Amino acid sequence: MSGSTAPDGAPEPFDHHSPAFAEHWPRIYADLRTTCPVAHSPQHGGFYAVTRYEDVRRVLREPETFASGRELEFDGRVVGGATVPATASRLGMMEMDPPVSLVYRRLIAPFFSARTVREYTPRLTTIVDWILDRTVESGRMDVVGDLGAVLPPLVIVDLLGLPPDRWQHYAHALHQGVSHRKGSARAIIGVMREMRELVTEWRERGAGPRGVCTALLEAEVDGRPIDDDLVAELVFMLLTGGVDTTTAQISNVVEHLDAHPELRRRLIEDPDAVPGAVDELLRLHSPGTGAARTVVAPTTLGDVALRPGDRLFLGIGSANRDETVFPDPETVDPDRANAHQHVAFGLGVHRCVGAYLARAELVEVVRALLRRMPDFAVDREDLVRRPVIPLVNGWTSMPVRFTPGPRVVPKDAAPLPETASAGTADR
Secondary structure, eight states: OEEEEOTTSOEEEOOTTSHHHHHHHHHHHHHHHHHOSEEEEOGGGOEEEEOSHHHHHHHHHOTTTEEOOSOEEETTEEEOOSSSSOOSSOOGGGGOOTTHHHHHHHHHGGGGSHHHHHHHHHHHHHHHHHHHHHHHTTTEEEIIIIIITTHHHHHHHHHHTOOGGGHHHHHHHHHHHHTTOTTHHHHHHHHHHHHHHHHHHHHHHTOOSTTHHHHHHHOEETTEEOOHHHHHHHHHHHHHHTTHHHHHHHHHHHHHHHHOHHHHHHHHHOGGGHHHHHHHHHHHTOSBOOEEEEEOSOEEETTEEEOTTOEEEEOHHHHTTOTTTSSSTTSOOTTOTTGGGOOTTOOGGGSOTTHHHHHHHHHHHHHHHHHHOTTOEEOGGGOEEOSOOSSBOOEEEOEEEOOOOOOOSOGGGOSSOTTSOOSOOOO
């Protein structure tokens, strides 16, 4: 089934790795929702693109039929994974299935709960202001490099207790990975190796950083400590999940507010509307391109019969723009009653464990920008989209101008010393 049109007019297979998809994904998804909501593509080993909200919701909520595991065997063929195609290495519990995945989720989730995030928010606010301090006096900033690529890695490194002077190194590797740049696999493997070395060091020392890392070190599953390699994998999963989607969404939010001054004015005048607007912006500009599942039991989705071993790509951005669920889907309405039902963070047993944190980061960024740089204007001549969005939908460069202002974070409250690098991260 077609996802776009070739220069000669012939239909092209749906391919979320293609430049055409990156440029035209809303239209491609809208066409598929109308004409073929469960569409087969021969790309990447063959898969079905699922584009309607109710179908995506069902797949996410039925792990017994649609599995996340990456080494599933069907008739001698091994398939699986939470992405299409599968990544070079397993993504922690994101690529495990119940009941095993739930064991690790229960260990990790308390450290990213709504209550934990509320308690962390004052620290988060300081980090956001400190990052803005680095450009506020100049009146210029690249939203991607100076804010989006800095905040999420700093926050997750801070929360996990990883070496603060390594945040930029981790961010560079992860940004490379989601863009599938040349050498990205080597960079990712290098970060994973660092996680294993840190876990070995923590184990030898008898304790890791306060919080989730030590909880994983001290936990027992089936009466035995969690293997060090798996601890490292889970820490890497948290590091990965805490960076690129939020990086992308910060730029998506800024671009939308720049293009819709009436919404910006409303949020300046009514800061209480910011959380609802953030949910709506997550719905409309879903930063995660999609998720994958593998059929493990015969079933029907829409009017398509599926067999064990079939691969599904769930169009998160399509589900969140489904007009049968979200009327007038292109409009951001902070008062939309069902905005929270978006699936930008997934759903069910694999809903993003860091969803509360990511949403809080976006809320604090919007509030800080509108408080400190309310007249920001995107330089659209130099605005650059990501050329491909296989995993994450965002921007490569987003320069803005604004009226210069003063710094607000005292030196003794800075999250990093002035000598630490927090400049533009590679993306």
